Amino acid sequence: MTEHDALMLPDHLDQPDAYRAPIAIDGADLEVLIEQLRAMLVIRKAEEKIGDMVTAGKIRCPAHLGIGQEAIAVGVSSPLRASDRVFGAHRSHSHFLALGGSVDGLFAEVLGRVTGSSKGMGGSMHLFDQTVGFLGSVPIVGASVPVATGAGLAAKMDGRGDVAVSYFGDGAMEEGALHESLNLAMALQLPVIFVCENNFFASHLHISLRQPGNSLARFARAHGMPAYALDGNDVRAMTLAAEEAVQRARAGGGPSFIEAVTYRWRGHVGPREDMDVGVRRGDDLVIWKQRDPVGRLVGALAARGWFSHDAAAALDREVQDEIDAAWQRAEVAPFPETAALLDLVYALPGGGTR
Ligand SMILES: Cc1ncc(C[n+]2csc(CCOP(=O)(O)OP(=O)(O)O)c2C)c(N)n1
Ligand SMILES: [Mg+2]
Structure with a gap:
């Protein structure tokens, strides 16, 4: 391997026309796969709804959609339990x-309603639900x-085998605190x-305009941390890697x-496919859409005769109806009282908030 190879993603992972085939599901439990398909559909349709409602002018907060990236969160969540401690960022609906956060809570939150998961005070980028971790x-x-890393330290000190999970993007890898977190987690052997x-x-x-290479696992390897670089649009691959990592951490x-x-x-x-903060996007999207995490799981199930395309269409409709009903409930929920505006800003010693 040359030094240049070490900078770049392996196995053609960065080639948009690779990884189009149905995913490998040998050895997987059919019920789990169907649950995961459903979970990906819920995320996709919830985000499509949010996108439509931004276009319709009904949602006023910025909304960063992760449509196309659903398999990552679904795979990673599969070995997690409610006492684990999971942290996200600006693109965290998935x-x-x-994890089991409610669609009602998400929709009400992006609409600023009191039934939102952060009581309507946070919007799309400040989601929270302790009951699901x-x-x-x-x-x-x-x-x-760094907060997730600290939560990992707390989990280690508690000694119950809980883990912390930190989701972030390739852009976040350019923040110093992330590298400090990797170092500390490795030095203290934290379950993160x-x-x-x-x-x-x-x-x-x-990324080619920001970094000398496009492999980000290289930074973990520099710390001697076990690292995987894989197809994030393969829910089964994500599940297997997450299971191994979580088991090791526990x-x-x-x-x-x-x-x-x-x-x-x-x-x-926002919802547009053609623009990135005012800058026109390239043509890659058409090719990348063929690496669809939902379609590749449906294809794998159908190829084995485990699930027909008709059954997939029925599941699609069922999830769509749930999403539409959740949206209607959120739209009629009340706004928070103005007097409550400064609530939830500080945690008070001994419990409660102000
Ligand atoms: C410290 C900081 N710098 C810049 C921004 C503006 N900003 C918001 S999201 C984003 C891009 C993040 O990219 P990445 O981490 O790859 O996540 P992605 O949007 O691709 O999911 C930037 C620059 C910010 N929110 N915070
Ligand atoms: Mg990114």
């Missing part, structure tokens, strides 16, 4: 929903990574799973880094 998303790039969603872009800037084996290669179908913020 992280929240895949989602301890928060924040829009400051890289900022939740670092999940890097490498979609090649930080807003409109391609058993005291320290942190892992999972680089999940993917692509976002919509622009950096």
Whole structure:
């Protein structure tokens, strides 16, 4: 291997026309695969709804959609339990929903309603639901990574085998605090799973304009941390890597880094496919859409005769009806009282908030 090879993603992961075939599902449990298909559809359709409602002018907060990236959160969430501590960032609808965060809570939150998961005070980029282990998303790039690392330290001190998960993008890899977090997690052998969603872009800037290489697992390897670089649009591959990493962390084996290669179908913020913060996107999207995580799982199930395309269409309709009904409930929910505006800003000693 040359030094240049070490900088670049292996196995053609960065080639848009690779990885189009149905995913490998040998040895997987059919029920789990169908659940995962459903979970990906819920995320996709919830985000499509949010996109439509931004276009319709009903949602006023910025919404960063991860359509096309659903397999990552669904795979990573599969070995997690509610006492684990999961942190996201600005593009975290999938992280929240895949853990079991409610669609009603998400829709009400992006509409600023009191029934939202953050009581309507946060919007799309400040999601939170402690009951499912989602301890928060924040829009400051890289900022939740040290917090997740600290949560990993807390989990280790608690000694119950819980883990922390930190989701971030390729752009966040350019933040110093992320590298400090990798170092500390490795030095203290913390149970943290670092999940890097490498979609090649930080807003409109391609990784080739920002870094000398496009492999991000290289930074973990520099710390001696076990690292995976894999097809993030393969829910089964994501599940297997997450299971191994979580098992290692629960058993005291320290942190892992999972680089999940993917692509976002919509622009950096908002529903448009043709623009990234005012800059026109390239033509890659058409090719990348063939690496669709949903279609490749349906294709694998259909090829084995485990699930017909008719059954997939019926599931699609069922999920769409649920999404439409959740949206209607969120739209009629009340706004928070103005007097409550300063609530939830500080945690008070001994409990409660102000
Ligand atoms: C510290 C900081 N710098 C810049 C921004 C503006 N910003 C928001 S998202 C983003 C791109 C992040 O890219 P990446 O981490 O790859 O995540 P992706 O959007 O691809 O999911 C930028 C530059 C920010 N929110 N915080
Ligand atoms: Mg990115």
